[in-house]
Amino acid sequence: MLIRPPISSRPAEPALFARTAGRERYRVAGGGFTVVALAPGDTLQIVDIEGRQPCELMAFDTQGKAALAALELQASADASFIASLLHNGPSSPVLTGLLKRGVSASARQPAAAIWSGDTPAGFARNLVAAEALLVIAAAPGVASAIDSQNPPTDLRLTIDRANPALLAAPPLSAPLADALNDFTIHPGTATAYTVRAGEYIQVLDVAGRQCSDFVAFDLAALDRNEELDLDQTVTRTLNGNAYPAPGLFSKFFNRRMQPMLEVVRDTVGRHDSFALACAARYYESQGYFGHSNCSDNMSRALAAFNVAPRPGWPAINFFFNTGINAHQQMTLDEPWSRPGDYVLMRALTDLVCVSSSCPDDIDPANGWNPTDIQIRVYPNKERFSIAMATRTTPDAEPVLTRESGFHAKTSALTRHFTDYRGWWLPTHYEGFGTVEEYFGCRERVAMMDLSALRKFEIIGPDAEALLQYCLTRDVRRLAVGQVVYSAMCYPHGGMLDDGTLLRLGPDNFRWICGEDYAGVWLREQAAALGMKVWIKSASDQIHNLSIQGPLSRELLKEMVWTPSTQPALESLGWFRFLVGRLDDYEGCPIMVSRTGYTGELGYELWCHPQDAERVWDRLWSAGQPLGMVPLGLNALDMLRVEAGLIFAGYEFTDETDPFEAGIGFSVPLKTKTDDFIGRDALLARSAHPRHKLVGLELDGNEPAHHGDCVHGQHNARAQIGVVTSGVRSPILGKNIALCRIDIAHAEPGTRVQIGKIDGHQKRIDAQVVAPIFYDPDKSRVRA
Incomplete structure (x- = not known):
């Protein structure tokens, strides 16, 4: 008889590195610095994540005196970056904080350059503190020219404590500003507190994976003896959600439809937006009688404000990871929140609030181990950016939603923004509107902020070899000054991303795409192959406008100056680029590529963020006589679907190969003789295709939407495809869609039906056509 050994659960949980006893991790932003405290015997590891990033360091003892020797470091004569940052102004908040700790970081304080030269990605150095120290670590870098390829990038600090605390809890993160109120809620308790209109409430998950219920009155x-609290039904209705779903609403309302709270920041992105706080009945139903619960705890905390107790409180369930499965049942798992994650809200009226630290230890709701919640209240004089957080990988540091260098200009024209992959981009503009923006691009010229595109500098002697292996295109055929569109695939043939590759020199490339992870992927492949190449993130150093429409050349030719070594704007060919200046020799540096995403003649203009407003103003002023319009994401979607251009998460995912996504032309299997990632899988997939991207023209005026099922004609029951994108085409006067369909039904002229409701009770007749609806021979874009 086979005796089975015990089985243990060991799921991979890379996001919980900060729960490791005695280990702390910090980010040093490229071009910035971070301050950390070390105790005697602590080990500080500094990691150059992407390579070729200098590191500078200052150290101070408990008396505020320079103490580099305590880390066995010596001062470097050319290490002046930290001093210049600290003394960039008399009101530097970091300098003020240092002064409070007895540190006078003057311009004469010694600093050490930790390394120099072309450090490889992942290069690290360990330093051990001989005494208690305050350390300032910096990633030096300055604004770089548009054709420069050495942007400042992040460093990572890891501290291994020689004497970790007995409780394995990460250190409490620093307040966002000076707090009016700052207190800890321990597991199994709740605290009530008052907040005035305009003040900010930060609910912070100290150790990660800990739920906190929140109710406000x-x-x-209450002073009128009336209980007017957050209302679930009103909040969902006014936010356009009929059913509860994971996440947070932008605003929360009471039953009189008055707004009470607005969400300013969320570093997690996954919450149960509005269900009951855990109650006694929940635990009793599972046999845990007398178990502490949030509802009873909240009732006790609210008694001081004469609020009647309730057996179950409708609450905003911060960090509670619930979902609705395919059977419309609620599911739960361990929270997504990492140590230090938080939600920041702003009170829209005077409130009495109550927050809990959930005591649930009988299921995954709190990671099976309830921990502390920290509450901080900030004054209404503070101003915090509205933001969510994104992470490139599960264990990456969170990055809040960013504003491009053009944001001051776009925000003066519209309040309608969306978080597009970690950047605020306009959806449409007041005074114009989606349809006017659309026709402005088709008939005249339009300008759009597309700074959210990711930019990576690939440099070094093995740059071409790496890209030849990681992209589907034949990179060796790409000349300096040329651009090529390519797919980037996984070994199984599914697409990681698509993008454009620019060749700036023999060993210098710039990859422009939509996916942050592309940089990580390229570095992983380079390391596995032992290549001498650097992949540097440049998205923060390069911002860009898309100038599209039949008058785009007329607009730009008057303001783009190029030296004799570069082509003039008028002669710039399709999928070519130039490096020049705005207006004349003394103008700010810019780069212009003849590329776009609209199906029209168009260009993309690239500049450093510090020059962004100047570039916008010049273009906007010169564009007014030509009828220029600003272009938002909604109009762009109409333009790109008409042109048959694909979009990540719609026309392709990591399960979709380039042939299924409609970009088989980017995979030259017959002519590219070098091996590349996914080649074998793509050979097999191309020989036996299952799906094809086609266009659909719909009968009547009812639209199709992403995710709609597609069936054969005559009410056929079997699903044969799915709508990937659907829009109403203003210029064609009909509803159109892109569709991934079974290869047997992909022939143009085939009649199909698009399913609505449940896919069977309502069908919209449609006809298969080519997936390029507007200017199929691309005569306009090539003009």
């Missing part, structure tokens, strides 16, 4: 109504 109108303070003035």
Whole structure:
């Protein structure tokens, strides 16, 4: 008889590195610095994540005196970056904080250059503190020219404590500003507190994976003996959500439809937006009688404000990871929140609030181990950017939603923004509107902020070899000054991303795509192959505008100056680029590529963020006589679907190969003789295709939407495809869609039906056509 050994659960949980006892990790942003405290015997590891990033360091003892020797370091004569940052102004908040700790970081304080030269990606150095120290670590870097390829990038600090605390909890993160109120809620308790209109409430998950329920009351109504609290139904209805779903609403309302709270920041992105806080009945139903619960705890905390107790409180369930499965049942798992994650809200009226630290230890709701919640209240004089957080990988540091260098200009024209892959981009513009923006691009000229595109500098002697292996295109055929569109695939043939590759020199490339992970992927492949190449993130150093429309050349030719070594704007060929200046020799540096995403004649203009407003103003002023319009994402979607251009998450995912996504032309299997990632899988997939991207023209005026099922005609029951994108085409006067369909039904002229409701009770007749609806021979874009 086979005796089975015990089985243990060991899931991979890379996001929980900060729960490791005695280990802390910090980010040093490229071009910035971070301050950390070390105790005697602590080990500080500094990692150059992407390579070729200098590191500078200052150290101070408990008396505020320079103490580099305590880390066995010596001062470097050319290490002046930290001093210049600290003394960039008399009101530097970091300098003020250092002064409070007895540190006078003057321009004469010694600093050490930790390394120099072309460090490889992942290069690290360990330093051990001989005494208690305050350390300033910096990633030096300055604004670089548009054709420069050495942007400042992040460093990572890891501290291994020689004497870790007995409780394996990460250190409490620093406040966002000076707090009016700052207190800890321990597991199995709740605390009530008042917040005035305009003040900010930060709910912080100290150790990660800990739920916190939140309820708020109108303070003035309580003074009238009226309980006016957050209302679930009103909040969902006014936010356009009929059913509860994971996430947070932008605003929360009471039953009189008055707004009470607005969400300013969320570093997690996954919450149960509005269900009941855990109650006694939940635990009793599972046999845990008398178990502490959030609802009873909240009732006790609210008693001081004469609020009647309730057996179950409708609450905003921060960090509670719930979902609705395919059977419309609620599911739960361990929270997504990492140590230090938070939600920041702003009170829209005077409130009485109550927050809990959930005691649930009988299921995954709190990672089976309830921990502390920290509450901080900030004054209304503070101003915090509205943001969510994104992470390139599960264990990456969170990056809040960013504003491009053009944001001051776009925000003056519209309040309608969306978080597009970690950047705020306009959806449409007031005074114009989606349809006007669309026709402005088709008939005249339009300008759009597309700074959210990711940019990576690939440099070094093995740059071409790496890209030849990681992209589907034949990179060896790409000349300096040329651009090529390519797919980037996984070994199984599914697409990681698509993008454009620019060749700036023999060993210098710039990859422009939509996916942050592309940089990580390229570095992983380079390391596995032992290549001498660097992949540097440049998205923060290069911002860009898309100038599209039949008058785009007329607009740009008057303001783009090029030296004799570069082509003039008028002669710039399709999928070529130039490096020049705005207006004349003394103008700010810019790069212009003849590329776009609209199907029209168009260009993309690239500049450093510090020059962005100047570039916008010049273009906007010169564009007015030509009828220029600003272009938002909604109009862009109409333009790109008409042109048959694909979009990540719609026409392709990591399960979709380039042939299924409609870009088989980017995979030259017959002419590219070098091996590349996914080649074998793509050979097999191309020989036996299952799906094809086609266009659909719909009968009537009802639209198709992403995710709609597609069936054969005559009410056929079997699903044969799925709509990837659908729009109403203003210029064609009909509803159109892109569709991934079974190869047997992909012939143009085939009649199909698009399913609505449940896919069977309502069908829209449609006809298969080519996936390029507008200017199929691309005569306009090539003009």
